[in-house]
Amino acid sequence: MREAEVKCDIQIEEGLKKRLRGSSYVLVLYPTLKFSCLISKRFKAQIGMPPENGKIIEVDGVKVCVIFKVIGSRFCGDGFEEFEFPVVDPEKFYPRWIRVKEDLSGDFGYL
Numbered sequence: 001m002r003e004a005e006v007k008c009d010i011q012i013e014e015g016l017k018k019r020l021r022g023s024s025y026v027l028v029l030y031p032t033l034k035f036s037c038l039i040s041k042r043f044k045a046q047i048g049m050p051p052e053n054g055k056i057i058e059v060d061g062v063k064v065c066v067i068f069k070v071i072g073s074r075f076c077g078d079g080f081e082e083f084e085f086p087v088v089d090p091e092k093f094y095p096r097w098i099r100v101k102e103d104l105s106g107d108f109g110y111l
Contacts, residue, residue: 015102031108037076
């Protein structure tokens with residue numbers, strides 16, 4: 001899938017921002033949509049180095065990389081083989097907002 005070039009509102013809790021400001025590490029965010037029997041969302045965040053193809057942006061003095069994916073599964077539930085879901089216009093599915101908590105949990109949404 002080609003990289004979506006859509007901007008979204010990224011909110012990071014203050015404690016996490018303090019921890020990352022001035023650091024050489026990047027906050028890497030992985031919002032994922034999964035198409036199976038239903039559409040579900042997954043969110044993962046980690047501190048480290050972004051993938052080679054990741055684009056780094058700055059949010060309130062913190063380096064951030066968002067890796068958005070759309071995946072599918074032929075069967076319902078977790079544990080089944082997943083594959084990258086072909087999407088013609090990934091920008092239409094890109095989240096409008098992402099929120100990250102200090103413990104690296106978070107969420108993303110569309111409204």
